[in-house]
Amino acid sequence: MPGTGPTRARLAGSGADWLATIASLCVGAAFLALWFWLFPPWLGIHFQRSGIAWWRWLAMIPAAFGFGVAIRCIWNFGSAGHGTPAPMAPPARLVVVGFYRYVRNPMYLGFFLGWADLWAMLGRVTAARIEISLAVIAGVALFVYYYEEPALRRKFGADYDEYCRQVRRWLPRLHPWNPA
Numbered sequence: 001m002p003g004t005g006p007t008r009a010r011l012a013g014s015g016a017d018w019l020a021t022i023a024s025l026c027v028g029a030a031f032l033a034l035w036f037w038l039f040p041p042w043l044g045i046h047f048q049r050s051g052i053a054w055w056r057w058l059a060m061i062p063a064a065f066g067f068g069v070a071i072r073c074i075w076n077f078g079s080a081g082h083g084t085p086a087p088m089a090p091p092a093r094l095v096v097v098g099f100y101r102y103v104r105n106p107m108y109l110g111f112f113l114g115w116a117d118l119w120a121m122l123g124r125v126t127a128a129r130i131e132i133s134l135a136v137i138a139g140v141a142l143f144v145y146y147y148e149e150p151a152l153r154r155k156f157g158a159d160y161d162e163y164c165r166q167v168r169r170w171l172p173r174l175h176p177w178n179p180a
Contacts, residue, residue, distance in 0.1 A: 020077075020078040020079070020081070020082040020083060020084075021075060021078030021079045022078065023078060023083075023084050023089065024074055024075065024077040024078025024079075024081075024083065024084040024085065025074060025075065025078060026084075027074075027084040027085060027086045027089065028070075028071065028074030028075075028077075028084070028085060031074075031085065031086075032067075032070075032071075056121050056122070059117065059120075059121050060117065060118070060121060062113055062114075062117040063113070063114045063115075063117035063118045063121070064114075065110075065113065065114075066109075066110045066111065066112070066113030066114030066115075066116075066117065067110060067111070067114040068110070069099055069106055069107070069109070069110030069113070070106075070107050070110035070111050070114065071110075072098055072099060073085075073095075073098065073099055073100070073106050073107035073110065074107070076095050076097050076098045076099075076100065077091050077095055080093065080095050080096075080097045080098075081093045081094070081095040085107065087151075090151075090155070094152070094156045094159050094160060094163065096163055096167075096177070096179055100167070101167070101173075101176035101177045101178070102167070102172040102173050102176055102177070103167060103168060103169075103170065103171065103172040103173065104163070104164070104167050104168065104169050104170075105144060105169060105170060106172075108140060108144070109170070109172075112137070119133075141170075144169070149164075162179075163177075163179075166179075
């Protein structure tokens with residue numbers, strides 16, 4: 001199974017785990033920075049501390065959790081997958097650790113939860129922004145279905161097919177999947 005066996009042990013001793021993890025975190029940081037630069041104006045989000053009711057800061061807990069899930073997934077791409085989330089430097093191993101044991105797309109779900117909560121608490125929700133957001137979500141779902149999944153199926157074959165049979169695309173399992 002991916003992430004186990006003698007090759008994994010050899011790589012762990014060589015520092016390849018750390019190099020891949022650092023590369024993944026750099027790519028992830030660039031990705032996060034890009035979206036934190038693009039999304040706030042588009043969603044009408046204004047980051048200001050004064051004048052915001054105290055309960056709104058408590059309501060940011062789901063955003064922190066969502067972004068935390070995404071960051072942990074980025075970490076897993078490097079540490080377990082020996083690659084990055086970027087298509088030009090994909091993981092060498094199928095990532096089936098952490099949140100990936102519950103749902104196949106936890107990074108997307110984490111980002112969605114984070115942005116949805118920030119938008120609800122600090123943004124301007126309008127009908128046009130809702131329509132565009134739904135179109136973006138549909139675009140991500142189509143990207144996953146028509147690009148990511150076929151690419152993973154070609155790269156990881158039977159391991160990915162088994163993973164797909166055990167772990168749903170968008171709806172998390174109640175208990176983690178334990179690959180044999």
